[in-house]
Amino acid sequence: MSDQTKMASVSRQKLIITLLKDASSPITGSEFAKKTNVSRQVIVQDISILKAKNEPIVATSQGYIYLNSEKEDNLHQKVVVCNHSPDQTLEELYLIVDHGVTVKDVKVEHAVYGDLTASIRVSNRKEVEQFVKKIKETKASYLASLTGGIHLHTLEADSISKIEAACKDLKKAGIMI
Known part of the structure; x- marks a missing residue:
């Protein structure tokens, strides 16, 4: 983490969803941590909160992905x-x-x-x-x-x-x- 201001949790979670929806490949917790200036553990907590809100996020060995049900239907x-x-x-x-x-x-x-x-x-x-x-x-x-x-x-x-x-x-x- 750098000395920049940490991103608030709600803003951070919105950014996580946006980035995952737009991503063509998995995004690691470390990548999110760098972008939002928080620890990877904070990102893990954010992901857990988002999953509890029924966001279709999956943790893989390569990072996090957002399941696009439209894509999976095909x-x-x-x-x-x-x-x-x-x-x-x-x-x-x-x-x-x-x-x-x-x-x-x-x-x-x-x-x-x-x-x-x-x-x-x-x-x-x-x-x-x-x-x-x-x-x-x-x-x-x-x-x-x-x-x-x-x-x-x-x-x-x-x-x-x-x-x-x-x-x-x-x-x-x-x-x-």
């Missing part, structure tokens, strides 16, 4: 069940995104917490590499490690044939159940 989705070791994550995600398919999320069924879902939103190899790198750098575990490798993904594409092609390759690789 997309096909399919939930697939996969099972693999953590070492096969990169292969799995590449097989999917190489077909022009987005991996929207990952879901596991936890014995105590029930269904756990995390937004991934990777659409190309660069985003996959950033996601896997962030997992390694933070020493985080993949959600699938909670279930012995079994997990679900919501796949999204502009045509069902792209999703079907990705599924065919996942089956061939022994990843999709």
Whole structure:
């Protein structure tokens, strides 16, 4: 943070919404913090407040995005069940995104917490590499490690044939159940 005046919370939250709606790629909390002269933690709180007000903001490994329901209405989705070791994550995600398919999320069924879902939103190899790198750098575990490798993904594409092609390759690789 610099010595500039901090932006008031209401103004900051309006700016966050405006920037997210106009963005063509995710925006990180650090980027918002620089623009508004507050800490990243303040931005995290602002995002939580906006989500509580039903703003369709999603946190991804690349940053925050604003879900445009009009855009999503034109997309096909399919939930697939996969099972693999953590070492096969990169292969799995590449097989999917190489077909022009987005991996929207990952879901596991936890014995105590029930269904756990995390937004991934990777659409190309660069985003996959950033996601896997962030997992390694933070020493985080993949959600699938909670279930012995079994997990679900919501796949999204502009045509069902792209999703079907990705599924065919996942089956061939022994990843999709």
